[in-house]
Amino acid sequence: MLNKSIMDGDNPDLTEERMKGAFDTDKMAAVIYGSEKFAIRRREITESISRIPQLADSKPFSFMTREEKISESCRKLSVLSEHWNQLIDTNNEEEALHLYREVLGLEGHAFSLHETMFIPSLVAQANDEQQEKWLGRAKRREIIGCYAQTEMGHGTNLRALETTATYYPSTQEFILHTPTETALKWWPGALGKSSNYAVVVADLVIRDTHYGAHPFMVQLRDEKTHNPLPGITVGDIGPKMAFNGADNGFLGFNQYKLPRDHMLMRHSRVEENGTYTKPPHAKIGYSSMVKVRSRMAMDQGLFMVSALVIAVRYSAVRRQGFLDDKSREVKVLDYQTQQHRLFPSIARAYAFIFCGFETIQLYDQLLIDVKNGDTSGMSDLHALTSGLKSVVTHQTGEGIEQARMACGGHGYSMASYISEIYGVAIGGCTYEGENMVMLLQLARYLVKSVELVKTGKSKELGPMMNYLAEPDTQIDLTSGPEAYVKVFQHAARRQVWKATDKFHQLMESGQSRDIAWNNSAVELTRASRLHTRLYIMETFIRRVSSISDVSIKKVLIDLVNVHVNYEVLDIGTYALEHVSSTQLDSIRSQLYSSLDTLRPNAVSLIDSFQISDMQLRSVLGRRDGHVYTNLFEWAKASPLNQTHVLPSVNQYLKPMMDKAKL
Ligand SMILES: CCCCCCCC/C=C\CCCCCCCCCC(=O)SCCNC(=O)CCNC(=O)[C@H](O)C(C)(C)COP(=O)(O)OP(=O)(O)OC[C@H]1O[C@@H](n2cnc3c(N)ncnc32)[C@H](O)[C@@H]1OP(=O)(O)O
Numbered sequence: 001m002l003n004k005s006i007m008d009g010d011n012p013d014l015t016e017e018r019m020k021g022a023f024d025t026d027k028m029a030a031v032i033y034g035s036e037k038f039a040i041r042r043r044e045i046t047e048s049i050s051r052i053p054q055l056a057d058s059k060p061f062s063f064m065t066r067e068e069k070i071s072e073s074c075r076k077l078s079v080l081s082e083h084w085n086q087l088i089d090t091n092n093e094e095e096a097l098h099l100y101r102e103v104l105g106l107e108g109h110a111f112s113l114h115e116t117m118f119i120p121s122l123v124a125q126a127n128d129e130q131q132e133k134w135l136g137r138a139k140r141r142e143i144i145g146c147y148a149q150t151e152m153g154h155g156t157n158l159r160a161l162e163t164t165a166t167y168y169p170s171t172q173e174f175i176l177h178t179p180t181e182t183a184l185k186w187w188p189g190a191l192g193k194s195s196n197y198a199v200v201v202a203d204l205v206i207r208d209t210h211y212g213a214h215p216f217m218v219q220l221r222d223e224k225t226h227n228p229l230p231g232i233t234v235g236d237i238g239p240k241m242a243f244n245g246a247d248n249g250f251l252g253f254n255q256y257k258l259p260r261d262h263m264l265m266r267h268s269r270v271e272e273n274g275t276y277t278k279p280p281h282a283k284i285g286y287s288s289m290v291k292v293r294s295r296m297a298m299d300q301g302l303f304m305v306s307a308l309v310i311a312v313r314y315s316a317v318r319r320q321g322f323l324d325d326k327s328r329e330v331k332v333l334d335y336q337t338q339q340h341r342l343f344p345s346i347a348r349a350y351a352f353i354f355c356g357f358e359t360i361q362l363y364d365q366l367l368i369d370v371k372n373g374d375t376s377g378m379s380d381l382h383a384l385t386s387g388l389k390s391v392v393t394h395q396t397g398e399g400i401e402q403a404r405m406a407c408g409g410h411g412y413s414m415a416s417y418i419s420e421i422y423g424v425a426i427g428g429c430t431y432e433g434e435n436m437v438m439l440l441q442l443a444r445y446l447v448k449s450v451e452l453v454k455t456g457k458s459k460e461l462g463p464m465m466n467y468l469a470e471p472d473t474q475i476d477l478t479s480g481p482e483a484y485v486k487v488f489q490h491a492a493r494r495q496v497w498k499a500t501d502k503f504h505q506l507m508e509s510g511q512s513r514d515i516a517w518n519n520s521a522v523e524l525t526r527a528s529r530l531h532t533r534l535y536i537m538e539t540f541i542r543r544v545s546s547i548s549d550v551s552i553k554k555v556l557i558d559l560v561n562v563h564v565n566y567e568v569l570d571i572g573t574y575a576l577e578h579v580s581s582t583q584l585d586s587i588r589s590q591l592y593s594s595l596d597t598l599r600p601n602a603v604s605l606i607d608s609f610q611i612s613d614m615q616l617r618s619v620l621g622r623r624d625g626h627v628y629t630n631l632f633e634w635a636k637a638s639p640l641n642q643t644h645v646l647p648s649v650n651q652y653l654k655p656m657m658d659k660a661k662l
């Protein structure tokens with residue numbers, strides 16, 4: 001069987017689609033998840049979870065209040081704590097994340113930041129002694145931690161953080177203090193009610209000198225009672241657009257004393273007498289953010305996939321209207337507009353995940369290099385991940401919204417669950433650095449690269465930057481996907497140079513550097529986007545070229561074709577400098593024919609992600625495809641339907657109607 005999702009009793013329309021798939025979905029899963037070994041482990045973990053009934057949702061998530069969601073996830077975490085070692089290799093981060101996604105979904109929980117930022121901060125920022133003291137406890141989940149950096153008044157501009165950590169050599173203590181209301185830590189996930197420890201980022205002050213943002217390990221709550229310790233004000237910031245299973249929190253310090261060895265001292269140090277040793281790279285303390293950004297292409301790709309699993313499966317069973325055959329309505333997936341809405345996003349999701357694997361590996365390598373004293377790769381990875389997080393979060397938001405609309409009215413219902421996926425995913429446009437700000441970080445790097453070329457130092461260009469020094473050449477669009485890469489290179493190069501020139505000209509006209517930068521900022525962000533989209537396209541093509549299995553490679557080449565045609569059309573206004581409008585028309589025709597080619601494999605392409613019904617939490621997107629029965633069952637379970645007459649009817653509507661009758 002090529003598509004491993006085929007099951008007796010499934011909706012025949014979906015079974016028909018699965019039979020049409022021209023490749024083995026297990027083999028595709030191995031490509032998506034980086035190895036056959038991990039793809040198998042994912043399935044084994046999912047299977048083991050299904051044998052533990054206490055890990056199932058006690059009722060549909062969409063009918064739960066916020067308090068119920070938080071309580072439900074804590075209940076499951078306590079069940080999980082009995083099974084960790086039998087379910088996963090606890091040293092394997094990807095296995096742990098898969099387990100979390102399966103059991104707890106995406107709405108957040110008490111450990112949301114523990115695994116993703118608290119432990120990584122200890123790994124990257126704590127010295128050996130400190131790791132000895134805290135890392136084991138954190139990994140065994142004896143303590144729960146979060147990452148408290150953002151303040152009510154400042155998130156982006158870390159240099160303006162107001163929380164102070166002032167060192168006193170006389171007592172060998174830091175005093176943590178929140179001097180104003182705006183200095184309250186605001187937003188950290190799992191801070192409000194769950195965490196008893198936090199890595200707190202505060203401005204280090206020694207003898208009136210401010211050394212800027214540094215990380216500190218801070219106990220927030222009593223380990224026995226879980227009550228906040230004296231000097232600590234902590235709580236939940238209230239409901240959010242989504243991600244309401246998490247208790248994002250606020251935190252204030254009132255002259256809170258912290259022993260000297262609670263500053264994380266792998267890279268910078270404060271000696272007993274107050275002597276400060278600066279880190280080998282000024283931004284080394286930002287590593288936990290780079291870590292999460294390096295994961296975001298993968299995680300956002302998976303958010304988009306979840307929405308696409310729902311929309312593509314639904315589109316294969318939803319029949320509406322007619323094409324040639326007037327005896328039976330067609331599957332809406334047969335409409336070209338539906339394919340145009342969904343297939344380019346499938347291509348992007350694959351591309352994001354392939355990029356994600358690269359950046360996760362780059363971060364892991366950087367961590368090793370930095371431990372060995374080599375910080376030279378930090379700028380490259382910072383620039384790459386800044387651009388990538390911005391582009392993938394934005395495009396993921398677009399893709400999920402298209403998936404929602406592709407499901408018509410049912411997409412708007414919480415039965416689809418797409419609105420929750422959307423709400424959680426687009427949080428990524430903001431967290432880990434607001435997108436525009438991060439695009440401007442990449443732009444700094446691009447401008448510097450152009451300056452290297454201009455001053456004859458092209459040899460010093462970082463990875464992926466050589467194209468900035470190359471001359472424009474004639475493009476032969478019939479020469480395959482590489483020709484489309486050339487179009488992107490032309491467009492990105494032109495925009496990067498144009499934005500840089502503008503910036504330089506404004507400075508030459510007398511504007512200060514900062515004002516000239518601000519007056520060039522829109523053009524600079526455009527340059528960053530084009531550069532990043534070029535990287536995504538190149539990575540996608542490179543990954544697909546490396547595949548040896550013929551049937552897998554064939555369908556992925558079809559997907560690459562959808563991608564390159566769609567992307568070049570999408571940047572049409574930039575491409576027009578290098579591609580004629582007649583050529584754009586021919587790219588359009590190729591896009592339509594590539595959608596048609598991909599159509600028979602659409603369901604198998606999204607089934608290959610092997611996202612379980614439990615993880616998906618969508619009534620509309622379930623593997624069995626029995627959409628209408630499942631939808632009706634779900635609606636009947638609504639709390640509003642547990643009684644025929646609601647108390648509010650008796651209390652308000654009925655007396656009102658009765659009065660009107662008099
Ligand atoms: C996430 C994984 C989840 C997996 C779980 C799966 C289950 C899914 C379920 C739910 C998913 C939801 C998960 C929710 C997780 C939420 C996590 C969110 C956590 C946070 O948001 S933490 C807070 C993040 N905050 C930020 O990102 C702040 C952004 N601001 C900054 O980073 C900085 O202020 C700045 C970079 C914008 C500017 O810094 P500054 O010091 O002022 O520096 P500049 O003057 O601008 O630049 C000087 C120089 O330094 C270079 N530089 C800056 N940063 C770095 C760096 N990190 N590394 C290397 N170099 C750096 C910069 O380029 C300049 O260089 P130049 O002078 O040009 O050469």
Ligand SMILES: Cc1cc2nc3c(=O)[nH]c(=O)nc-3n(C[C@H](O)[C@H](O)[C@H](O)COP(=O)(O)OP(=O)(O)OC[C@H]3O[C@@H](n4cnc5c(N)ncnc54)[C@H](O)[C@@H]3O)c2cc1C
Nearest residue numbers: 147148149150154155156187188189427430431432433436
């Ligand atoms: C779901 C979620 C989870 C979060 N989790 C955590 C967490 O665990 N820990 C934590 O510490 N924080 C967390 N945060 C906070 C998050 O990191 C910040 O909100 C984020 O970094 C953006 O900063 P800000 O809110 O200060 O936005 P602002 O910087 O105030 O952005 C507002 C606007 O100003 C613009 N702007 C700001 N500066 C510039 C500039 N220099 N140039 C051009 N435009 C600019 C932005 O582009 C944006 O349009 C979380 C946030 C969310 C939404």
